[in-house]
Amino acid sequence: MDRARKRLVASLALAGLALAALPAAAHAVPLSPEAGQSPNADDSTTAYWVLLAIAAVIVVAVNAALIVAAVRFRARRGREPARVRAGRRIQLRAAGPLAVVAAAVFVFGIVMTTRVSDVEPSGREGLEASSSRTAQLDLSLPSGGAEPLRILASGQQWLWRYEYPDGTFSYYELVVPVDTTVQLQLESTDVVHRWWIPELGGKFDAVPGRGNQTWFRADEQGTYEGQSAAFSGTGYAAMRARVRAVPVPEYEAWLDQQSNDIQDAQDAVQQRVQELAGAEAAAAGGAQE
């Protein structure tokens, strides 16, 4: 092993060490995506870190090679370029490791996709234990146990509307019980919208005429902010969404309250309509006389 090769190995080892320390350092440096609060978000974040490390190795290696070459082999008096061409096997020897990396990334990608699409059952604090699997469109739900909480999220310019299993609905803010698996059916009434709460997993399109779905399980109470991520017209920048995860009793109380509020509002509207109709009829009767 000659000197140049030793130096190369040493620098590669150093680069490797630096990369091993990268995830730890990156939490200090703001290179991490928003902290996951749902199992699928956690898995996506893991995949992100692994791929970021691979990408960093590639970028560092390429740039180091370019810089070393540019500095070391600058034209100088008396330097004769070596007119070297590739030997026979060298391309295969270079392609081999690349193919291994590509295959590994592909397999890793499929494994992680399956994990993210596996709907996990609700936890013990949750509304009702449930489980199943899905790859968004092909979500596969956990076998046995109770169904997850199914909520219909419908995008419209420029607001999300959520419909709960009992027919109650809300706008902008989705209230869910904590530690409960929520299966979100996505649909759109006008243009393409993209559901996204960064802390609760990936983003998925709501396309008119095409159903789509995703899931999450908020592990901790709190308010999670997000924003639609598909351009949908003038009001797009204001198309925000919020998920509030609350304890089960609070969720049930909120649902009752919301249901009553809607009923009251509808009654009030109905009453007002009847009043107006009555007044109109009276006015019409008065006019006839």
Next chain:
Amino acid sequence: MSTPPTAIFPPRPEVVTDGYPERRPAWVQLATSGDHKAVGLLYVGAALSFLVLAVCELVLMRVQLIVPENTMISAEIFDQLMSAYGATAVVLFAVPLALGLMGYVVPLQIGARGTAFPRLGALSFWLYLAGGITLYASFLYRPPDAGTNPLPPLSDTAFSPTAGVDAWIVGVGLATLGFVLFAINLLTTIHTQRAPGMAWRRMPLFSWAATVSGYVVIVAGAVMVAACAMLLIDRQFDGVFFDAGEGGSPILWQHLSWFFFTGTYVVVLLFAFGAISEILPTFSGKPIFSHRAIARCFVAVGPLGLLAWMQNMYTAPIPIGWTYFAMAAAVALTIPVGLLIFNWVATIWNGSLRLRAPLLFALGAISTIAFGLAGELTYSVIPVGWLLDSTTIAQADTYYALVGGAVLGGFAALHYWFPKLTGRLMGEGLARASFWTILVGVHVMAIGMALAGLDGQPVDIYRYYDGDDLGTYNLVASVGTFVLAAGILLTLGNAAYSARRGVRAGADPWRGSTLEWFALSPPPPHNFDVIPDVRGTEPLRDIRDAVDRRSAVVEQPHREPARQAGPPVA
């Protein structure tokens, strides 16, 4: 009257014409010519002009995003800038710059006297220009506002009733039709008019890149022309191609348009790869490490890149198997692109590098494209795509690839072939200043955008709310964008100045080894008086050696023949 040296030059048959054609003004000649050099110059000139527009739009958008909740530009105007910017940067700048330089250089490289269908070449330029004018004419009434890629139903008349969206569709459709015709002309020329002896295995690598790009343009461009026609029918004639309620499918447009936009990405990268593969050997004084391997990598990059179009649709309601297919194609690209970079590094290793502007830009292009494609590998993994798609970190990554390919790679090609195009060299000092400015700018911009994206900033928003340091990150991204813009304008200024005032360049200022340097600078209309026989991948080097041997005025040192060798790092 002296007698010609008949012993050396045997008498040649001469063509006697009935007088000269009328001399017309230079611009009329340029505009009415079907000559590939005139068409190429028009393409390059128009593309660089549209680059100025794209830079202006980008700078305006970034000014708006400097501070949170800025009210300087309204949502309407921001959406219009954004919609025009996307089409301008990709369809009106990046692709035509690549095609223009290919159209100029490739016939010279393969030793052709012209192209197969000169008038088709001219028509293609005027279609492209008509497309650009159609798009920008809408600024007189109502610019398009349906986004960088106008997805139905948003781009249907129900949600975008203004004529600007029609201008976008017609503009992009016309320009793309022009590109398809251009590619037909270029490919026919490459297939039928190569110099004697120039087998495929001896064809210069830039011409190889142009061949693969040509096929990609024909396949992807034809799809986009059809898609634009369908969307226009939907809007103007009550069509239902993309209308979910009537049995059409909004997803169909996503497939067709992403197929095209992925194709443009591939064309831009192949163009840069081809230029890099010419520049590195020329400026390192070495032959390319493996001509055959690089040509094969180009052939692999074309179809693999195109097949990865659904990488843009991970979040769409399509079956999971399709996304696996896209991931497989995208991840497989690692192999040919990795091999390309390996071959490039091996080419400059142990060379004698003249760090002139073209080499500087080429090395910068490799570095920047490496950032972009490493990021692309990251997003090709489906859960990471779900996480980061359509955030500004994904956008930063696209900028890396496109600035690396179209701007740094494009400028490398521009500096390299500028003496051939104009007969003059571009200023070296300005070129260096421009290079470092662009390199610093693109990294600062990308860092700001990446950090904002990781904090959850989606693309295409005209304002954001402060929180999680978004204000700081956007400020950084904006400053980087301004630096990048300044660097781009420096090179454009340099080109404009040098075209008239630059140092005169001879036929072969860089000691190139391909045939375009055999022609005069700029070449005469028929390109070559004599078309040489081609015996290898470096025909001009062979000619130079033959001249040296025959003239034997100075004793030439014996040239060491190229030898086979192991890894270059040894």
